[in-house]
Amino acid sequence: MIRSIRRMARAATTGAALLALLLAGAPPALAAEKTSFNMAWTIYVGWMPWGYAEQSGILAKWAARYGIKIKLTQVNDYVESINQYTAGTFDACLMTNMDMLTIPSAGGVDSTALIVGDFSNGNDGIVLKGKGKTLKDIRGQKVNLVELSVSHYMLARALGTVGLRERDLKIVNTSDADIVAAFAASASTAAVAWKPQLSAILKNPDAQLVYDSSKIPGEILDLMVVNTATLKANPKLGKALVGAWYEIMALMAKNDAAAKAATASMAKASGTDPAGYAGQLATTHLFATPAEDYAFVNGDALVNTMDLVRKFSFEHGILGQGAASVDAVGIQFPSGRTLGDPRNVKMRFDGSFAKMAMDGAL
Amino acid sequence: MRRLINRRPGRGGAFGLGLLPFILVISAYLYYSHQRLEANPGDKLLPAPASIGAAIHRYALEEDERTGDYLLWTDTRASLERLGMGLAISAAIGLGLGLAIGVVPYLRASAAPFVAAVSLVPPLAVLPILFIAVGLGELAKVTLIVVGVAPVIVRDLAMRTAELPTEQIIKAQTLGASTWQLVLRVVLPQSWPRLIDALRLSLGSAWLFLIAAEAIASTEGLGFRIFLVRRYLAMDVILPYVAWITLLALAMDRLLRLVRAKAFAWAEPGV
Incomplete structure (x- = not known):
């Protein structure tokens, strides 16, 4: 019996070696110049313009100007879209600044925030049950939220303002898809959520909004993220994306019939009506012009924000496997400043494409 | 040849x-x-085997800094408790209702179509109703497993009961057995090994519902951990957890098979 096991083991090793040899022919994915790109997007108020960009043909027009093709794929699950981007399925993806730092950048995928699309200005909120409650009343409660998300970050920031710590309450990890129903259950008393779920939660007659992201403006950023190596090899991709984005921003800012039609179409695609979508846009600070975006990424506030975000991420153990310190992942800003290890820069903010758009050079 | x-x-x-x-x-x-x-x-x-090994060490052999728990064991205990409770309740419902439907024609006429319909409702699609009915705590997780698993066991046992040879039923009656005696002495003894079979076949879906339930709202559990660390793509944690779940499920399956073979040796095939 021993002998036959040994024989089998030998056969298996040979088989594995053959398999490995076969696979060795496949070269590792390297960034090279190419003409067609994959981009993922998910339904969120600040990202609906991307859906509109595809539907209206504006994205295709800009891609054609640079002789490339950009395929937009809508992914139902937000985190999965980022995971797929990190794994290399997509060249570009939409995500928040914290998720960018902790998923692709902490995972060693050098990524560039090509466009800072907007920041949450009331889109994220902390809700307690009981009219007249204040943030301090959260002490000792069970709080439903998506753990390790921007909700969690905002909660930590909020707690700091009233002298509480996370250990003063109990966090119950709740999926964003179920948080509305979870808050409706009689046993739950507190939740942190983002829109549109937040709007639905606030319709509960007993719900009291005690804190929202308008108190920390410019900290929860929604970014258009591109793989740095791909962007370097293909600046055309960056130009086409930035061009299409600001064309739509300009269109939306006009407030005429065309703008109304565009937002109505975005409202429909996000499963709400124009009034509901307008309500979401009101608490979302969109950077309407490339000049605003350029000023923002060159400002000091962004550096301070990312410092808070990386500290939160490190303290919660999400800055990568065995990250030795808060400096493990380097973050670079267009002003030339860096946070963290300058030899391991994996997260970059870019102002050069916004500059081109400002100067009409696209 | x-x-x-x-x-x-x-x-x-x-x-x-x-x-x-x-x-x-x-x-x-x-x-x-x-x-x-x-x-x-x-x-x-x-991740490389070394980083998977480090993650296993971190989760199974080191106290978590924030909670002071050994995460893998806390998670395992929480999940096994939920699963065990869900399966036990499902088995009880399955046995009781399954036998009743299989034996009593009036009950079969009134309950069988309903159970068949309920067993086809995807439980995950009616989650909000479940939350409002039973809250968000442990009860919700156990209920989800029961809602997913019990109807299938009920149907299986009802069908197996109806398949019992008519001769046995008639013979017991000619010997003077009442309905109650018939159930206790003829039907029930033959149902135990079938119940174990049904449980074994339901293990897969029970785990599925457990993990789905833990993903929705919880503070510990194997499914909870996987969905939590998925937020930052920590495959070094997810892969050992998946292997651990597989191992646990396999052990439960073997255990049930062993119980069946020891306790109901007469029902083993080929005896």
Whole structure:
């Protein structure tokens, strides 16, 4: 019996070696110049313009100007879209600044925030049950939220303002898809959520909004993220994306019939009506012009924000496997400043494409 | 005759052949992992065995800094409690209702179509109703398992009961058995091994519902941990957890099979 096991083991090793040899022919994915790109997007108020960009043909027009093709794929699950981007399925993806730092950048995928699309200005909120409650009343409660998300970050920031710590309450990890129903259950008393779920939660007659992201403006950023190596090899991709984005921003800012039609179409695609979508846009600070975006990424506030975000991420153990310190992942800003290890820069903010758009050079 | 269907491997050969697919999968993993890590040392998708080992050490043998728990064991205990409760309740409902439907024609007429319809409702689609009815705590998780698993066991046992030879039922009646005696002495003893079979077949879906329930709202559990660390693509944690879940499920399946073989040896095939 021993002998036959040994024989089998030998056969298996040979088989594995053959398999490995076969696979060795496949070269590792390297960034090279190419003409067609994959981009993922998910339904969120600040990202609906991307859906509109595809539907209206504006994205295709800009891609054609640079002789490339950009395929937009809508992914139902937000985190999965980022995971797929990190794994290399997509060249570009939409995500928040914290998720960018902790998923692709902490995972060693050098990524560039090509466009800072907007920041949450009331889109994220902390809700307690009981009219007249204040943030301090959260002490000792069970709080439903998506753990390790921007909700969690905002909660930590909020707690700091009233002298509480996370250990003063109990966090119950709740999926964003179920948080509305979870808050409706009689046993739950507190939740942190983002829109549109937040709007639905606030319709509960007993719900009291005690804190929202308008108190920390410019900290929860929604970014258009591109793989740095791909962007370097293909600046055309960056130009086409930035061009299409600001064309739509300009269109939306006009407030005429065309703008109304565009937002109505975005409202429909996000499963709400124009009034509901307008309500979401009101608490979302969109950077309407490339000049605003350029000023923002060159400002000091962004550096301070990312410092808070990386500290939160490190303290919660999400800055990568065995990250030795808060400096493990380097973050670079267009002003030339860096946070963290300058030899391991994996997260970059870019102002050069916004500059081109400002100067009409696209 | 020398035909393919008549050629059998020896004991050792069978063992080796059984091992082969595992070795192939692990080799392919190691190869791709190496490949990806060479291109990007920070890659999280297919971590190296060393980082998986470190994660196992962190979760199973070290106290968590924030809670002071050994996470893997806390998670395992929480999940097994939920699963055990869900399966026990499902088995009780399955046995009681299944036998009743199988034996009493009036009950079969009124309950069988309803149970059939309920067993086809995807439980995950009616989650909000479940939350409002039973809250968000442990009860919700156990209920989800029961809602998913019990109807299937009920149907299975009802069908198996109806399949009992009519001769047995008639014979018991000619010997003077009442309905109650008939159930206790003829039907029930023959249902136990079938209940165990039904449970074994339901294990897969019970785990599925458990993990789904833990993903929705919880503070510990194997499914909770997987969905939590998925937020930052910590495959070094997810992969050992998946292997652990598989191992636990396999152990439960073997245990049930053993119970069936020991306690109901008469029902074993080929005896």
